[in-house]
Amino acid sequence: MNWMRRVGTVAVTGMVVLGAIGWVPVRALAQTPIPELVARLEASGGKERPAGGEISVKGVVGARHVLPDGKVLVLVLNPGETALKVWAEGAAATELAPRHEVTLSGSPSAGPVGAGLALKAGSVSVLATNKPFGASEGRDAAWMKDASSLAGRYVQLTNVTFVEAKLGDDGLARVKAADGAEAVLRVSKSAAGRAAPVGAVDVFGFPVRVGDGWQLVAARVLQADRRDLVALATKHTCITCHNPEMKLVGPAYRDVAARYRDDAEAAGKLMSQMRTGGSGKWGAIPMLPFEGKVSPEDMKRLADWILGYRWDAILAE
Ligand code: HEC
Structure with a gap:
């Protein structure tokens, strides 16, 4: 339980010893509100480099998905906001579990599914676990054809069934709504080969643009009944x-x-x-x-x- 050890260890301001001068406070990295940061990143295509090159945010981890190149896509938001995409690798990625409230820092980057922050290793602090996401907007699968109006928001696909009995090796799964419309879910690489949920389910997650289509990064899969x-x-x-x-x-x-x-x-x-x-x-x-x-x-x-x-x-x- 790696994250348990880190609960409560957030160091907002630190102190450094400076020779004979003694203890000098180090200024904390100012936190940027997520909606403001998302707007700036999208406008700059992820290439923005602010002074210092590093940005700090505080939010709740909505969903995470291992991408084919081993990088982990994490969506971080506060209830009602658009989610910020964060690319993480290795040990840092494991601390970003869904529903953990965290602070983290990173630098702007153009990632495989759009502009986001490349996580700085060692910058994650878990402040609380089991945070609710807040209200989600219910949708049917037809809406996924063009999800641009809700990109990065927490939404719900209602009453869908999994098309294949098992999840694919890539951690992707196709789901079908009652009206026959299909959507692609990014589940998790660790779910590869698992038996898909049987019967109608509601899937909660975040739409992201991949190539010229839209996929839903799954955050929760719950029984529809x-x-x-x-x-x-x-x-x-x-x-x-x-x-x-x-x-x-x-x-x-x-x-x-x-x-x-x-x-x-x-x-x-x-x-x-x-x-x-x-x-x-x-x-x-x-x-x-x-x-x-x-x-x-x-x-x-x-x-x-x-x-x-x-x-x-x-x-x-
Ligand atoms: C009076 C309190 C109480 C009620 C009522 C109760 N439970 Fe439990 N339940 C417990 C406790 C305490 C445990 C933990 C027992 C243990 O440590 O093995 C538990 C454990 C469980 C587990 C875990 C079993 C496992 O193998 O790990 C399940 C499943 C469960 N309950 C289901 C139910 C269901 C279904 C009902 C209603 C039909 C129910 N419980 C009603 C107190 C209750």
């Missing part, structure tokens, strides 16, 4: 101890899904916990059995829904 499943979990009282996103008495379903993301037997294990209860996997507090209170069909629906959150973990890799 998740509201019905929250209602089912409420009816069966699961929600008194569990929240999908946050730890309560029991673990967050997102964390449960992350732990079992590569386990083919996961649904059976979760159903067994529901039937017989259990303790010790997430702490000392036990979960009581639901055998006879929740039907096997509902247990299966709840298990599949909980495991749907594994995409949060896959997209953060």
Whole structure:
């Protein structure tokens, strides 16, 4: 958990020893608001070189995607804003997980999918984790044909299905809306070869221009019927101890899904916990059995829904 170590280590101003003069404060790199920076970068095609050559920003990581050349595309924004593209490499890229609030610095650069910032190694500080993205704008897939009006904004493709049963080696996937329109998703190279989500899903992400088309960099993939499943979990009282996103008495379903993301037997294990209860996997507090209170069909629906959150973990890799 590399990022855990860095929480709270942001050094805004530092001090240096200067011979006999003593401690002298070093001026912090002034932070540039993201919308202003995006406008400047787009106008200059990424070639802008401000005095000092380095720009510092603060925002929430929206999505990340490993590009074919090994570079990582990260979109950083604040709720309601257009996202800033950041190119990162190696260890620095792993700290930029979706929903981390970060400060980082870099220099303007023209990257493979437009103008952005080339990340300065060692400049990332994680200020908080699990930040919400705020409201997204719901869209159907036909809109992706020309996404220019919403380039870099947080949007949602509703009720799409994956065209292929497995994700491609390049981390790209085609999705189809109910009306037949298709869109290309950039998922993650670490998801290559994985079984695609089955059934209708809502995909949240950021449109980016690639060549002469538009692709959506996926930030979250959630089941389209998740509201019905929250209602089912409420009816069966699961929600008194569990929240999908946050730890309560029991673990967050997102964390449960992350732990079992590569386990083919996961649904059976979760159903067994529901039937017989259990303790010790997430702490000392036990979960009581639901055998006879929740039907096997509902247990299966709840298990599949909980495991749907594994995409949060896959997209953060
Ligand atoms: C009274 C509180 C409470 C209620 C109600 C409750 N749980 Fe839990 N649940 C827990 C606790 C505590 C744990 C952690 C147990 C452990 O450490 O093994 C847990 C763990 C789990 C796990 C993780 C199992 C694993 O193998 O890692 C799942 C899945 C789960 N609960 C699902 C449900 C579902 C579905 C319901 C509703 C039918 C439900 N829970 C109701 C408290 C509760």
